[in-house]
Amino acid sequence: MNEFEQLFTALEQAIKDDNFVKLTLSKPVSKSFNLPNVYVRLVTIKEEQKLQFTYRYSTNDQTKNYDVEEAKEVLEELLLEKFRAATLFTLEKDVQVLVSKKKKVSYRTQAASFKNKLPEVHDKPKEKRVLLESKYLQLLQITDQNHKVIPKMADKYRQINKYLEIIESLLVSVPTDKQLHIVDMGSGKGYLTFALYDYLVNIKQYNVTVTGIELREELVQLCNDIAAKSNFSNLQFIAQRIQEYDNSKIDILIALHACDTATDDAIYKGLAANSELIICAPCCHKQIRQQVKGVAQESPLLKYGIFKERQFEMITDTIRALILEKNNYNTKVFEFISNEHTRKNVMLVGSKSNKKKDAEAIDQKITDLKNAYQIEEHYLETLL
Structure with a gap:
């Protein structure tokens, strides 16, 4: 035809x-x-x-x-x-x-929705994303002197591999033929930050700089020392609050398990920088639950404490996703790791889109959601 x-x-x-x-x-x-x-x-x-x-x-x-x-x-x-x-x-x-x-x-x-092509290899062999001989794994005590995974760190090793697999799939929406500035907010001891840098720079051969933001100075000092010993020249860690970090050049923003509204502070930094990719694993979700404390709710789902906690976690993250969509991001929410290790296993991802979103319709969805649960405001809204 x-x-x-x-x-x-x-x-x-x-x-x-x-x-x-x-x-x-x-x-x-x-x-x-x-x-x-x-x-x-x-x-x-x-x-x-x-x-x-x-x-x-x-x-x-x-x-x-x-x-x-x-x-x-x-x-x-x-x-x-x-x-x-x-x-x-x-x-x-x-x-x-x-x-x-x-x-x-x-x-x-x-x-166009995509900025990179998909691989053309048929029956592609499983790619190595973590090299066991990497020095940072020893320095972080994930592997021993013989480059074997220490048994008690096996879960962490699996988590690192899963994380890199997810990142690889998300990079389809990011132009990787230029220098990428990645900021990891709330980087902690840096397990995932080091793995990401090693994978992108030494395995994928991308032109990447990575900055880890962490409030605890002892961890920042430890991570900078490990970065230097690993010859990771474009990886640095800074002791600073997320709110205080000031850099308009962030291509990929990562915030894994940043507590409560720290996740919103990180998302805001990504939005302000017009980041290509915003990756969050939200944690704690206290802000809305505290805001509606003592407010009578009609929904029977909110009668029981554990359901109430989970419901407001979902509402908090749904509003975050809608705000990302309003700012022209395609959003998705999925499980990051198995919930046998932690229930805080939800990952929220926003990838920058060239397609204009219907901001008025999204605003109405946010308003309806807040009205249904008698929520005055979401913290991320106040930042914007």
Whole structure:
């Protein structure tokens, strides 16, 4: 059908220009297919480029590889019979295809969502993100003199690997062909800060500077000493409150387990610097709970103490996510690490978007949420 010619032309041009990111199919015609999405990416198999289709069924994934001409036929069939929408993501623009019930095809073009391509390696071997022979691991007493993980630090080692895996996936939205300034607010003893620096600089070979902000001077001194002994020349730690840190150049802002409103102070610094990426693992969530203490709540969810605590944690982080969206960030919330180690395992991420958000509609959502729980204000709102 000629209706899809615009999509196919854009797809072929994106592959030719080396700026194809991926293509997704969504809005299935019927739930009975048990196929909510199909994802298409470029892979290289035996030195030949193929388009790999991942059929994301409700119970499992299936993958099939096609050359471009075969892929066009498969896409046409899927859009005519199983899906109502497709989005082609390139480094220049996003092309959205909509198919009506009467098979009428329409197009929308939007600003590009991605700033980096996906890897084209098929059956990619598991990447080493932490090198056990790294000196900082010994100095932090994660490994012994034989470069073996000390048993009591095994959980910390797994956490570091999971953290780097998450960071790697998030960097898809960040231009990595320039120098990146990363600020880790509330860096503590620096386990994750050192690992991040080593991974980005020594393994990925990115041009990166990392600054750790930590209030406790003894930890700052310890971390700067370890950085020097590890020859991490572009890593430094500063003894300072998050509120006092003043640097308008922050490409990636990280705040893991910054207590209560310190998370909001960190998010504000990221927003003020127009950061490409804001990564938080919120902790404590006292501000709103204290604000509504003694206020009668209608919701039965708030009758019991433990549920009340968790509910206001979710409300606090939801408002944070909405404020990020209002400031043109795409947001997502997910589990950072297994909750068998800590219940404070939620990660909130905002990646800078070129698409303008509906600020008025987001404001209304925030207002409705505050009214429903009789909340006067969220601390992050007062900073903005």
